[in-house]
Amino acid sequence: MIRSEICEMLGIRYPVFQGGMAWIADGKLAAAVSNGGGLGIVAAGNAPGEYVREQIRIAKSLTDRPIGVNIMLMSPFVDEVAKIVVEEGAEVVTTGAGNPSKYMEAWKVANIKVIPVVASVALAKLMTRLGASALIAEGGESGGHVGELTTMALVPQICDATTLPVIAAGGIADGRGFAAALMLGACGVQMGTRFLAAEECTIHPIYKEKIVKANDLCTMVTGKRLGHPVRSLRTQFARRYSKAEYGGASDEELEALATGALRLAVQEGDTENGCFLAGQIAAMVDRVQPAADIIKEVIEEAEPLLSRASSWVK
Numbered sequence: 326m327i328r329s330e331i332c333e334m335l336g337i338r339y340p341v342f343q344g345g346m347a348w349i350a351d352g353k354l355a356a357a358v359s360n361g362g363g364l365g366i367v368a369a370g371n372a373p374g375e376y377v378r379e380q381i382r383i384a385k386s387l388t389d390r391p392i393g394v395n396i397m398l399m400s401p402f403v404d405e406v407a408k409i410v411v412e413e414g415a416e417v418v419t420t421g422a423g424n425p426s427k428y429m430e431a432w433k434v435a436n437i438k439v440i441p442v443v444a445s446v447a448l449a450k451l452m453t454r455l456g457a458s459a460l461i462a463e464g465g466e467s468g469g470h471v472g473e474l475t476t477m478a479l480v481p482q483i484c485d486a487t488t489l490p491v492i493a494a495g496g497i498a499d500g501r502g503f504a505a506a507l508m509l510g511a512c513g514v515q516m517g518t519r520f521l522a523a524e525e526c527t528i529h530p531i532y533k534e535k536i537v538k539a540n541d542l543c544t545m546v547t548g549k550r551l552g553h554p555v556r557s558l559r560t561q562f563a564r565r566y567s568k569a570e571y572g573g574a575s576d577e578e579l580e581a582l583a584t585g586a587l588r589l590a591v592q593e594g595d596t597e598n599g600c601f602l603a604g605q606i607a608a609m610v611d612r613v614q615p616a617a618d619i620i621k622e623v624i625e626e627a628e629p630l631l632s633r634a635s636s637w638v639k
């Protein structure tokens with residue numbers, strides 16, 4: 326049995342979070358993860374508040390366990406979503422792609438546990454001071470919006486900079502990654518890409534197939550020039566975007582290329598124009614299975630590894 330302080334704090338069985346994947350992590354996936362003993366998270370992404378409200382309600386109708394909502398801070402709807410999580414009684418809010426300082430007080434007053442994604446020591450220190458409940462240290466191996474540092478480099482530095490529990494994210498797909506994260510000082514993990522292949526994940530079957538068939542070198546980062554680097558599968562779209570990015574396209578042309586590309590991947594499985602966000606461990610995901618089995622498998626793999634860890638010490 327693996328338990329840590331984050332289990333007690335949030336009332337969850339296993340210290341495993343599901344990443345707040347925009348357009349993907351809906352109420353159904355979040356409920357399946359929470360029912361499996363982890364923390365399921367509804368992603369607000371760029372969606373309007375009413376969509377987020379509906380997904381929280383769907384999640385709550387499917388589980389009695391705590392659920393989280395991920396707020397993508399670059400969303401045009403961030404102010405309304407920030408209010409809706411309070412109205413709908415979310416137990417946990419995670420944030421990404423920015424600094425959530427201006428919302429923290431209102432969430433804390435509503436008794437919401439705030440767990441920001443931090444990609445730097447400076448933000449970790451600020452969030453600790455402003456009363457976050459825990460931090461997610463997400464390295465650049467992850468899919469989607471990425472920071473500069475890798476998980477291996479980031480997690481111990483964040484642990485040294487805070488007294489809060491730290492959840493490691495980015496590049497974690499199995500029990501080995503889970504065990505390694507604990508060795509780096511984290512007390513739990515967040516996985517996104519592995520949950521793309523959950524049965525309850527409602528992405529287009531072509532997206533799932535691409536994840537299951539991916540190989541080690543199949544992701545790349547685009548979007549650095551506009552200041553929003555994003556890791557995705559190396560598809561026709563990603564190559565075309567990269568060519569434009571380094572071939573003198575204007576900012577407006579780049580924005581136009583990217584607009585709607587994630588939706589095309591998630592809902593239509595459009596291999597030509599879709600942007601299939603995925604982390605570097607996509608190649609380690611080799612089958613579709615229920616979310617609860619994913620969690621159980623990761624924990625059951627990690628247990629013997631952690632039990633045997635003392636054999637290294639002679």
Ligand code: TUI
Binds near residue numbers: 421422444555
């Ligand atoms: O947010 C994510 N992953 C995402 S968001 C997303 S939607 C999107 N689409 C296009 C462009 C950009 C985003 C897809 N995937 N992960 C959490 C994360 N947060 N990774 C890195 C960060 C981060 C970066 C800088 C968090 C804070 C931060 O601080 C900035 C500041 O102002 O201090």
